[in-house]
Amino acid sequence: MRIDLVPDDPFGLHNLPYGVYRAAGRAPRVGVRLGSYVVDLSRLLGDEVFATGSLNAFMAQGPTRWASVRADLAEALAGEVSDEAVHHLADVTLELPFEVADYVDFYASEHHASNLGRLFRPEAPDPLTPNWKHLPIGYHGRSASIVVSGTDVVRPCGQRLPPGADKPVFGPSTRLDLECELGFVVGVGTGLGSRIAAADADEHLFGVVLFNDWSARDIQAWEYVPLGPFLGKSFASTVSAWVVPMAALDGARIAVPPQEPVLPYLAMDGPWGLDIDLAVSINGEVVSRPPYAATYWSPAQMLAHLTVNGAATRTGDLFASGTVSGPGRGQQGSLIEIGTGFLEDGDEVVIAGEARLADGRRIGFGEAVGRVVPALPWGEEQGDV
Incomplete structure (x- = not known):
């Protein structure tokens, strides 16, 4: 599917905030918000670092990795996205996005x-x-x-x-x-x-x-x-x-x-x-x-x-x-x-x-x-x- 955005959506491709979501009957996973949807990053990018209930493992990889993932996301989300990777926000529960250390x-x-x-x-x-x-x-x-x-x-x-x-x-x-x-x-x-x-x-x-x-x-x-x-x-x-x-x-x-x-x-x-x-x-x-x-x-x-x-x-x-x-x-x-x-x-x-x-x-x-x-x-x- 292609995710359609309203004009000047504050959650457009220029934003791409990260979070952790839980779909019904499933374990929590890392996702990114685009418009009114959350996209599963493990399924979108094929990287198991996102198949967890926390952003910590990804954050620990550092700024070079953060920049490359952001570029990959912008490219992938501008086109067709697998239906299995996309959930409407109303259908998921949002959880604490990272493990707070101090x-x-x-x-x-x-x-x-x-x-x-x-x-x-x-x-x-x-x-x-x-x-x-x-x-x-x-x-x-x-x-x-x-x-x-x-x-x-x-x-x-x-x-x-x-x-x-x-x-x-x-x-x-x-x-x-x-x-x-x-x-x-x-x-x-x-x-x-x-x-x-x-x-x-x-x-x-x-x-x-x-x-x-x-x-x-x-x-x-x-x-x-x-x-x-x-x-x-x-x-x-x-x-x-x-x-x-x-x-x-x-x-x-x-x-x-x-x-x-x-x-x-x-x-x-x-x-x-x-x-x-x-x-x-x-x-x-x-x-x-x-x-x-x-x-x-x-x-x-x-x-x-x-x-x-x-x-x-x-x-x-x-x-x-x-x-x-x-x-x-x-x-x-x-x-x-x-x-x-x-x-x-x-x-x-x-x-x-x-x-x-x-x-x-x-x-x-x-x-x-x-x-x-x-x-x-x-x-x-x-x-x-």
Whole structure:
């Protein structure tokens, strides 16, 4: 069959994002999205590296292999494709596209960091912490709690300090928030004691996903001093089912906002960001449209900082941008910034995104969807210290 595309389809041959799908009664396999279809790569290209439930083996083959497969795909999908290799998206289940090795979340949006600084440190002359423009701030999270789009999110329980109280209580979070982000997937890792230069990021970065770093603000507020986020973040993070390859986003690269001078290991000849428009919806209503183009730190700088101490990286490592917020009204990437309250049980959050290429074409990312479900039952006797 020949796969027909609508004009200006954001999932056309210029995109070709990778994912893992499961057809009824079959094991998961690697596929590529074209329009409203998913194409089995093992059957299309005759390569067993794709006859698995993970992208990791393919990602580990490196950028030369990524480029050759992308060229082969563009040629093969422009013509007739075997019916056995093609499935309509409505007929398959999409799964976590790669095995997440390690996970780091950054804090790369100046507008988000400034908004939170004004909320949490209103007396400070500068809403940014003194280190913010010297390094990409981040924290390590739990890779095991990263779930694919469509997975329910259980409201977390933990310690929190009620307003006016002098002792914490235990119970479900009452200030559950979302965070609209991008995630960057490492394809080729590095050994312990080595570093990745910012200029060499393209040799290691495989692709980009949408990311929702769900956050229990009340649990986080009580625990984060002095070591940072822990249980307020580690209960769930949602990624989109499609990994858009970095090669598809070449035409979406733009300069990051003007940066202050940085130390040599973070310096780049033209640090790049991405022209990606994001949208956050709750129960079908758009509440925010954050622009990733406004993000201060480049993904390449984040990766360089992640490894500058000699930390190893592995195929499947994931680092996220931190909440994406813009300078304008309606561009905040979290509810704590918007100020309209927090998530209720039953709320469905959808993060969507599209990149704009220099030639006007669009690149689709799909969605990162999660629905909040009630906290797990817990005995009443656990409520007080």
